[in-house]
Amino acid sequence: MNIFLAQTKPMLGNTEKNLGKMVEVIQKEIDKGTEIVVFPELSLTGYLLEEMVYDVAIEKVPEILMELSKKISIIFGAVELGEDLYHYNTAFYLEDGEVKHKHRKVYLPTYGLFDEGRYFKDGDTIRAFDTKFGRVGMLICEDVFHQSSSYVLGQDGAHTIFVITNSPTRFTNKGLEIGELWESICKTTSVSNTCFTVMVNRVGVEDGVSFWGGSLAVSPSGDTIKRLEYFNEDGANISINKREVAKVRFASGSSKNEKIDLVLNELRRIKKSR
Numbered sequence: 001m002n003i004f005l006a007q008t009k010p011m012l013g014n015t016e017k018n019l020g021k022m023v024e025v026i027q028k029e030i031d032k033g034t035e036i037v038v039f040p041e042l043s044l045t046g047y048l049l050e051e052m053v054y055d056v057a058i059e060k061v062p063e064i065l066m067e068l069s070k071k072i073s074i075i076f077g078a079v080e081l082g083e084d085l086y087h088y089n090t091a092f093y094l095e096d097g098e099v100k101h102k103h104r105k106v107y108l109p110t111y112g113l114f115d116e117g118r119y120f121k122d123g124d125t126i127r128a129f130d131t132k133f134g135r136v137g138m139l140i141c142e143d144v145f146h147q148s149s150s151y152v153l154g155q156d157g158a159h160t161i162f163v164i165t166n167s168p169t170r171f172t173n174k175g176l177e178i179g180e181l182w183e184s185i186c187k188t189t190s191v192s193n194t195c196f197t198v199m200v201n202r203v204g205v206e207d208g209v210s211f212w213g214g215s216l217a218v219s220p221s222g223d224t225i226k227r228l229e230y231f232n233e234d235g236a237n238i239s240i241n242k243r244e245v246a247k248v249r250f251a252s253g254s255s256k257n258e259k260i261d262l263v264l265n266e267l268r269r270i271k272k273s274r
Contacts, residue, residue: 003238004038005237023065039077046206048209066094066098087119090104093131101129106149126139135157137156139153141163144199153193161195166201168211189218191222196218219244
């Protein structure tokens with residue numbers, strides 16, 4: 001599949017302008033023959049919303065995105081007002097004019113500059129799903145820092161894991177260490193699950209908080225296929241092939257030999273001991 005990594009700069013709370021920018025990107029990619037376009041976490045709304053969460057939430061995906069998805073598959077993030085009338089940080093996968101799948105962020109960071117648990121309800125499922133390009137999965141930012149998230153998707157048959165993020169800039173005495181950390185996590189996700197990992201982060205500044213970009217794609221063997229610029233809006237097409245997954249799985253056999261029953265038994269033991 002031919003994928004476009006859309007490293008955009010959403011405007012905080014301005015869903016109209018953000019949607020317009022997304023549509024512009026999507027239409028260009030349709031003209032190029034791209035098959036999937038991937039936007040960052042909360043690409044429709046911006047990130048540091050706080051009380052604006054209530055105002056920008058959607059119950060239905062904008063009709064123009066549904067219509068465009070008849071020509072190209074679309075992954076994007078938005079605030080979703082759920083059927084239970086709580087708000088979720090949600091990733092949507094649109095295909096052939098339908099919402100093929102949605103993933104509600106499970107692990108809501110509520111520490112440091114993060115306060116997601118105050119405004120969002122956490123999701124309670126992590127599942128792979130079938131598309132016309134094969135079986136894939138989606139995670140949102142903090143989700144991928146929990147090994148169990150990608151493990152579940154890998155065991156559920158995903159050959160590609162899409163991770164959409166809003167990762168803020170954090171410098172240390174080693175420089176932009178967060179960029180190297182994310183690349184390490186994506187490589188670990190790919191190698192341990194013998195799958196492709198596609199991470200799309202945003203750029204821009206909100207209330208003094210900057211976002212560093214650096215979106216990337218990693219192969220099942222752990223090689224970085226592409227990495228986008230730091231701090232600038234950017235985009236790039238990558239092509240991935242399921243046969244590469246099959247080749248790595250044939251060579252290693254680690255996923256094939258996974259002992260799920262053992263894992264379940266040990267987790268039950270650990271849970272009981274706590």
